[in-house]
Amino acid sequence: MSQKTNIKNGVGAEVKLVVKVFDLLPSPPDGVTMAAGVAAWLPFARAAAIGWMPVANLPMPIAPTDKNKRQDELIVLNVSGRRFQTWRNTLDRYPDTLLGSSEKEFFYNEETREYFFDRDPDVFRSILNFYRTGKLHYPRYECISAYDEELAFFGIIPEIISDCCYEEYKDRKRENAERLMDDLEDSKDSKLPNMTFRETMWRAFENPHTSTMALVFYYVTGFFIAVSVITNVVETVPCGSTPNQRDVPCGERYTVAFFCMDTACVMIFTVEYLMRLFAAPSRYRFMRSVMSIIDVVAILPYYIGLVMTDNEDVSGAFVTLRVFRVFRIFKFSRHSQGLRILGYTLKSCASELGFLLFSLTMAIIIFATVMFYAEKGSSSSKFTSIPASFWYTIVTMTTLGYGDMVPKTIAGKIFGSICSLSGVLVIALPVPVIVSNFSRIYHQNQRADKRRAQKVQKARLARMRISKTGSSNAFLHSKRNGMLNQALELTGSTGEDRHLNKTTSLIESQHHHLLHCLEKTTNHEFVDEQLFEQSYLESALQSLPSRSPSLSSQEGITGTCCSRRAKRGSRPSSEAHKPSHMHPHTHNLQELSAIHIQCGEQRTLNTSRSSLNMRPDESGGLNCKSSSQVTTAIISIPTPPTNNSPTSPEAPPNLASNSSAGVVKVSAL
Amino acid sequence: MKAKDRDQSLSDSRELDGSYDQLTDSIEDDFELSTVCQRPEGLEKLQQLTKFTKKELQVLYRGFKNECPSGVVNEDTFKVIYSQFFPQGDSSMYAHFLFEAFDTNKNGSVSFEDFVIGLSIILRGTINDRLNWAFNLYDLNKDGCITKEEMLDIMKSIYDMMGKYTYPCMQEDAPREHVEIFFQKMDRNNDGVVTIDEFIESCQKDENIMQSMQLFDNVI
Numbered sequence: 089m090s091q092k093t094n095i096k097n098g099v100g101a102e103v104k105l106v107v108k109v110f111d112l113l114p115s116p117p118d119g120v121t122m123a124a125g126v127a128a129w130l131p132f133a134r135a136a137a138i139g140w141m142p143v144a145n146l147p148m149p150i151a152p153t154d155k156n157k158r159q160d161e162l163i164v165l166n167v168s169g170r171r172f173q174t175w176r177n178t179l180d181r182y183p184d185t186l187l188g189s190s191e192k193e194f195f196y197n198e199e200t201r202e203y204f205f206d207r208d209p210d211v212f213r214s215i216l217n218f219y220r221t222g223k224l225h226y227p228r229y230e231c232i233s234a235y236d237e238e239l240a241f242f243g244i245i246p247e248i249i250s251d252c253c254y255e256e257y258k259d260r261k262r263e264n265a266e267r268l269m270d271d272l273e274d275s276k277d278s279k280l281p282n283m284t285f286r287e288t289m290w291r292a293f294e295n296p297h298t299s300t301m302a303l304v305f306y307y308v309t310g311f312f313i314a315v316s317v318i319t320n321v322v323e324t325v326p327c328g329s330t331p332n333q334r335d336v337p338c339g340e341r342y343t344v345a346f347f348c349m350d351t352a353c354v355m356i357f358t359v360e361y362l363m364r365l366f367a368a369p370s371r372y373r374f375m376r377s378v379m380s381i382i383d384v385v386a387i388l389p390y391y392i393g394l395v396m397t398d399n400e401d402v403s404g405a406f407v408t409l410r411v412f413r414v415f416r417i418f419k420f421s422r423h424s425q426g427l428r429i430l431g432y433t434l435k436s437c438a439s440e441l442g443f444l445l446f447s448l449t450m451a452i453i454i455f456a457t458v459m460f461y462a463e464k465g466s467s468s469s470k471f472t473s474i475p476a477s478f479w480y481t482i483v484t485m486t487t488l489g490y491g492d493m494v495p496k497t498i499a500g501k502i503f504g505s506i507c508s509l510s511g512v513l514v515i516a517l518p519v520p521v522i523v524s525n526f527s528r529i530y531h532q533n534q535r536a537d538k539r540r541a542q543k544v545q546k547a548r549l550a551r552m553r554i555s556k557t558g559s560s561n562a563f564l565h566s567k568r569n570g571m572l573n574q575a576l577e578l579t580g581s582t583g584e585d586r587h588l589n590k591t592t593s594l595i596e597s598q599h600h601h602l603l604h605c606l607e608k609t610t611n612h613e614f615v616d617e618q619l620f621e622q623s624y625l626e627s628a629l630q631s632l633p634s635r636s637p638s639l640s641s642q643e644g645i646t647g648t649c650c651s652r653r654a655k656r657g658s659r660p661s662s663e664a665h666k667p668s669h670m671h672p673h674t675h676n677l678q679e680l681s682a683i684h685i686q687c688g689e690q691r692t693l694n695t696s697r698s699s700l701n702m703r704p705d706e707s708g709g710l711n712c713k714s715s716s717q718v719t720t721a722i723i724s725i726p727t728p729p730t731n732n733s734p735t736s737p738e739a740p741p742n743l744a745s746n747s748s749a750g751v752v753k754v755s756a757l
Numbered sequence: 758m759k760a761k762d763r764d765q766s767l768s769d770s771r772e773l774d775g776s777y778d779q780l781t782d783s784i785e786d787d788f789e790l791s792t793v794c795q796r797p798e799g800l801e802k803l804q805q806l807t808k809f810t811k812k813e814l815q816v817l818y819r820g821f822k823n824e825c826p827s828g829v830v831n832e833d834t835f836k837v838i839y840s841q842f843f844p845q846g847d848s849s850m851y852a853h854f855l856f857e858a859f860d861t862n863k864n865g866s867v868s869f870e871d872f873v874i875g876l877s878i879i880l881r882g883t884i885n886d887r888l889n890w891a892f893n894l895y896d897l898n899k900d901g902c903i904t905k906e907e908m909l910d911i912m913k914s915i916y917d918m919m920g921k922y923t924y925p926c927m928q929e930d931a932p933r934e935h936v937e938i939f940f941q942k943m944d945r946n947n948d949g950v951v952t953i954d955e956f957i958e959s960c961q962k963d964e965n966i967m968q969s970m971q972l973f974d975n976v977i
Contacts, residue, residue: 128816128819128820128821128824129824131876131880132872132876133839133842134973135875135876138879138894138970139855139891139911139915141891141966141969142891142960143911143915143935144966145965147965147969148965148969148972151972151976153975602842603842603843605969606843606915610915610919610935611935612924612925612931613924614919614923615922615923615924619922620922620923620924623924624926627926
């Protein structure tokens with residue numbers, strides 16, 4: 089009995105303090121409860137709190153009562169005919185899912201006294217196992233979209249799929265998404281919202297199958313590339329001889345014809361290049377891309393040739409330039425996906441190729457040296473110098489064996505054979521690596537970039553972190569609400585039944601009670617990280633006011649870490665307060681509570697009731713901003729400046745007289 | 758010959774692999790250590806030993822077995838389980854003390870019997886039993902009295918569970934001060950230690966403590 093009255097007196101004040109502190113908190117997401125199996129150990133954790141009781145100086149909060157105390161019972165879940173049975177407590181572990189909340193009552197079948205769900209029983213197995221073991225697994229044989237639907241139906245976020253199955257899940261999901269995107273793109277291509285002419289052109293260039301014009305263009309350019317390359321080749325073929333001269337290449341014989349052909353091709357290429365340049369969304373980026381460089385290199389020699397006269401000096405250079413015309417063949421890579429992949433493979437296998445080159449070079453130098461010194465003795469040896477031996481070594485190692493240079497001495501022959509044997513090995517080694525790279529990239533080209541997977545992984549971890557901090561936030565949040573709920577019930581105003589948020593599960597409320605007991609034991613409160621840093625910052629920035637002597641024993645600057653905030657909060661409503669009341673705002677919680685212990689202060693019930701009944705129509709209760717006025721006024725109930733030191737508090741009588749002033753303030757608001 | 762070559766190549770590859778440590782890795786480690794599985798005494802025996810009903814024992818055992826399939830809890834698992842209830846702070850020290858208190862036969866693991874006997878005292882015992890158990894928890898070296906150092910350790914472990922983000926900010930000497938208060942309250946003859954009698958006497962005089970002891974009636 090005494091417990092109850094004590095709580096009535098004590099809780100009222102404490103409630104307001106709590107509200108005061110936490111009215112600045114943003115409303116957190118729904119708390120995620122702890123892991124499944126651990127919920128079963130909650131009674132143990134609560135029992136372990138016995139260690140705190142004898143050392144606590146404050147009274148403990150009331151425990152949440154098990155309103156409908158029923159024995160743990162089996163419930164039957166009938167999923168499309170397959171019956172699953174489990175304990176009710178198992179499902180209660182996750183109150184923010186369908187099965188854990190009261191939502192499942194919608195599916196309760198009175199006649200058969202079971203819960204019927206018209207869903208897939210195979211997927212339900214893994215969902216129910218999640219409740220039992222706390223781990224959600226993704227069965228590989230299951231279709232990804234069906235699984236997602238089931239998860240969504242039962243209110244489970246996919247991010248909590250355990251690590252053993254998460255990779256698989258994400259891969260399948262990504263494939264599915266890409267498939268959907270491809271379908272979407274195909275359907276999108278058919279309809280063209282009003283795109284500018286420039287965008288249309290660019291799309292035509294990039295995806296030739298979008299329109300007939302683009303296709304025609306695609307084939308025409310391809311044809312002309314082929315023509316140009318063939319022309320270059322045929323140009324050098326000797327075709328017929330005039331009687332008085334030796335065989336001349338066709339190019340010199342039909343100069344005009346070839347020149348016209350070349351001009352035509354270059355015309356086409358130039359026009360194409362300029363059109364692409366015009367249509368490109370980012371001209372700078374286009375000009376830097378490989379394909380455009382190839383285009384430029386392909387057509388530039390012609391223009392340079394036009395500009396240059398047929399001068400003897402530069403004709404050599406001019407001939408060199410014509411070599412670059414062969415680069416036109418690279419323009420085919422726009423037409424061939426495989427060619428692009430090959431190029432990309434070589435680029436990505438650069439390290440393997442480099443290794444190949446390096447090891448070959450080492451071997452070549454070694455063997456060339458050896459062969460040179462071995463063949464030095466023999467007469468008329470072709471191995472005149474080590475660089476000259478390089479040619480032999482390369483030809484031998486690659487098993488070409490032209491035979492233009494052969495060793496004649498016995499030592500030379502021995503080393504020559506060793507050279508060719510080792511050549512086979514050295515070249516064969518990096519090749520499989522390059523081949524596997526090519527195959528991997530080819531397959532990878534079919535899927536999205538792995539970088540997107542990294543981002544998703546980060547997002548997943550972030551989301552899990554949020555839901556984990558949600559559990560501590562849930563405590564802070566429910567402190568705000570739960571204490572009020574309890575206080576409301578106790579003061580008899582449960583008629584309005586102002587439950588300020590969704591009813592938390594019994595397990596959650598018990599857990600929160602446990603944390604609250606710890607707070608009471610240590611006389612400190614859990615706060616949000618942001619709030620903590622705020623208060624720390626404030627205390628660091630601002631200088632301390634004159635301290636009451638008993639407080640000064642405690643601190644450096646950190647001692648008032650939260651005092652400033654308390655002061656600021658109280659300032660708006662403190663006009664009528666005497667200045668002396670300002671001082672004791674520091675360590676409000678401790679002081680008020682300390683007084684409670686030491687003075688056995690009897691606060692009138694009126695105080696608590698009147699303040700709590702202040703706003704009967706507010707569904708949000710005392711959480712909303714205007715309540716800060718209420719609460720801070722209450723805080724301004726002056727408390728004598730005491731701390732936890734056993735020295736007797738100063739002027740307890742002041743409290744009695746001032747508290748009435750405090751009451752007045754409260755009711756005025 | 759083939760087996761020898763394979764072993765040889767295995768050891769060669771191990772040498773090339775810089776991360777291989779000769780001392781700890783060995784072929785034997787590749788085999789899983791068979792896990793120890795311990796079964797508790799029968800239900801009837803436990804009912805005699807504790808004050809729980811059969812159903813309560815069943816519920817407790819199910820939870821226990823779920824988290825510790827091998828039937829015993831070792832200290833690390835104990836700490837992990839306990840830490841899940843206190844996300845903001847570090848509960849390992851307090852869990853360590855708890856473990857010591859539950860592990861009555863000092864064999865480094867808590868079996869279901871130990872677990873349930875401890876719980877029975879706390880949740881179903883008389884107030885005096887509970888106070889005795891708490892005293893046993895505080896008395897780290899089990900010598901019958903609590904010294905200031907022992908109390909300080911306990912207090913620090915409790916304060917550690919609060920974590921960093923508290924209001925008001927946690928002072929360095931908060932535990933020490935709290936210990937001072939405790940000793941002033943409990944240590945009747947001011948000899949620097951608190952004996953069991955002093956402890957029980959002081960607790961019985963303190964109304965808060967008596968009320969909080971009653972909290973445990975409804976836990977299960």
